[in-house]
Amino acid sequence: MKVLIINGSPRLNGNSSKLTDELIGIFDKEGVEVDLYQIGAKAIRGCMACGYCHEHGECVFKDDVNDLSKRFENEDGLIVISPVYYGSANGSVISLLDRLFYSSHFDKRFKVGAAFAIARRAGTTATFDELNKYFTISQMPIASGRYWNNGFGREQGQIEKDEEGLQNARVVARNMVFLMKAVKDAKEKYGLPEMEETKFTHFIK
Numbered sequence: 001m002k003v004l005i006i007n008g009s010p011r012l013n014g015n016s017s018k019l020t021d022e023l024i025g026i027f028d029k030e031g032v033e034v035d036l037y038q039i040g041a042k043a044i045r046g047c048m049a050c051g052y053c054h055e056h057g058e059c060v061f062k063d064d065v066n067d068l069s070k071r072f073e074n075e076d077g078l079i080v081i082s083p084v085y086y087g088s089a090n091g092s093v094i095s096l097l098d099r100l101f102y103s104s105h106f107d108k109r110f111k112v113g114a115a116f117a118i119a120r121r122a123g124t125t126a127t128f129d130e131l132n133k134y135f136t137i138s139q140m141p142i143a144s145g146r147y148w149n150n151g152f153g154r155e156q157g158q159i160e161k162d163e164e165g166l167q168n169a170r171v172v173a174r175n176m177v178f179l180m181k182a183v184k185d186a187k188e189k190y191g192l193p194e195m196e197e198t199k200f201t202h203f204i205k
């Protein structure tokens with residue numbers, strides 16, 4: 001089993017990285033392979049609604065998004081960790097996720113998702129909700145924890161004092177492993193649910 005972790009922080013050793021380490025500790029113990037990607041200072045631009053992906057199944061911009069999409073297609077779960085900027089996910093995270101989810105057309109059903117919001121003080125629950133929406137529009141179940149998934153700290157490394165946040169991250173990682181195993185077994189036993197042809201709401205026909 002393999003999990004893609006997208007660390008959305010521009011800071012290479014920031015608080016998101018510390019939380020990532022906590023997750024990796026559990027995945028290592030459980031024998032789950034980790035595919036780690038950090039946005040860092042890369043220029044990830046937003047979707048420009050050109051429609052290129054409708055025909056080509058990939059984004060017109062040849063940056064990391066198309067590569068991540070190929071990796072994600074063959075993986076069992078996706079974790080997104082974002083620092084909170086002005087009560088929302090970091091702009092690069094949103095640019096990347098908009099394009100990753102919109103341009104890729106492979107079946108994401110039952111890949112397990114989890115999101116974490118890292119902040120000094122406020123905006124974590126709004127960011128958590130914002131990130132979970134990519135999963136819930138893709139028929140992806142969400143691994144949850146003992147609290148809404150946040151971690152607190154301002155300067156690099158301060159999250160180490162947030163014992164509750166780090167413990168919750170370990171809980172989520174263990175629950176994610178359990179869910180991915182359960183999905184694998186269920187797929188073999190029952191197969192995936194029937195898919196209906198997509199219908200669009202009446203007012204945009």
Ligand SMILES: Cc1cc2nc3c(=O)[nH]c(=O)nc-3n(C[C@H](O)[C@H](O)[C@H](O)COP(=O)(O)O)c2cc1C
Pocket residue numbers: 009010011013014015016017083084085086087088118119120121122123152153154155156
């Ligand atoms: C542009 C900017 C906006 C921020 N906005 C918020 C905010 O709305 N709420 C908050 O609690 N912290 C805010 N912060 C603080 C970061 O979320 C905090 O430092 C966090 O630990 C960064 O995570 P990282 O170390 O993984 O990059 C902001 C930081 C920056 C640079």
